[in-house]
Amino acid sequence: MRLYAVFAGTVQGVGFRYFVRNIAKEMGVKGYVRNLPDGTVEVVAEGDEQTLRDFLKAIEQGPPLAEVTDIRYQFEDKEGGFTDFEILY
Template sequence: MLLHAIVKGKVQGVYYRKFTKETADRLGLKGWVKNLPDGTVEVVAEGDEDKLKELLENLYKGPPLAEIIDIDYEFLNKDGGFTDFEIRY
């Protein structure tokens, strides 16, 4: 299963990508996270549905300096074929 999320708020320049990678690694998820030009952060994660929901809960919290306004997300029944979780640039 895949989680695709766009995180809105003060999420760039506050270690949000690093926080997301560390959380995904801890949960055993695969995929990626990257900053988008409009100031949002995009997350694509693959794994067990319960672990993806736990990641989503953590995305709403974020690191201490982040201010999350909203997250647009969807769960998809597909396989991304990822081998690890990476920060994309």
């Protein structure tokens, strides 16, 4: 299963991507996180449904300096063959 999420608020320049990557690695989630040009952060993650729901809950507040004001997300029944979780630049 795949989780696609976009986080808005103070999410760039506050360690959000590193925070997400560290939790993903702890939970065994594969995929990526990246900043988008509009100031949001995109997360694409793959794993079983319960792990992805737990992952989303774990990252929804972000690190201490972040202020998440909105999260848009959806679950999809597809997988892209990610081998790790990485930060894209």
